[in-house]
């Protein structure tokens with residue numbers, strides 16, 4: 239079954255605990271951490287992640303859009319994140335960092351910006367629990383989905399199958415009722431959705447509807463074996 243991870247970036251930041259509860263039933267809560275250096279936007283940091291992890295039973299999927307990921311990522315595990323995604327463009331030693339995150343007991347995930355190819359990282363895939371392919375330039379919610387990322391999603395799914403890995407393949411940016419099927423058909427199985435969830439009257443229902451669309455699009459796919 240497809241996983242839907244609502245992005246808290248599109249929620250009301252003055253009511254984070256309530257907004258987190260509004261999507262209980264989602265698989266993970268996606269938390270976008272931005273430092274105004276790696277991306278031109280500033281959101282939240284370790285203390286807010288710590289508070290959120292106490293405010294919801296939904297596990298936290300922290301997407302770090304920050305420089306010096308090697309130094310900061312372990313602190314997000316300590317703050318309560320169940321999955322920590324660092325950008326390969328911001329990590330000096332991605333293998334060491336992934337091993338450190340796993341040793342701390344969290345899922346280790348690596349993200350690629352749109353212009354970063356997957357091929358140089360094929361040998362790193364066994365070190366990861368999830369790979370995130372950005373389908374917008376990171377930094378803001380509500381941007382249009384980049385169709386040109388679909389071939390990269392397809393090639394990554396082929397690499398995962400070739401190596402027989404359990405790795406989850408996440409897409410993030412512009413995922414909505416009108417784009418999720420294309421992502422699912424290309425091979426993604428974890429979907430981040432910000433505006434398509436929090437921009438609706440009933441966020442929990444939006445999560446269910448997105449999951450149903452993704453599942454329908456991949457019914458019968460050999461790799462869609464569930465989590």
Ligand SMILES: O=C(CO)[C@@H](O)[C@H](O)COP(=O)(O)O
Pocket residue numbers: 245247248268270301303374375376377378379380381410411412413430431432433434
């Ligand atoms: O990481 C990011 C943006 O950099 C995302 O997680 C966005 O928050 C997704 O928002 P939508 O594109 O779904 O509105």
Ligand SMILES: [Fe+2]
Pocket residue numbers: 245268269270301410430
């Ligand atoms: Fe994100």
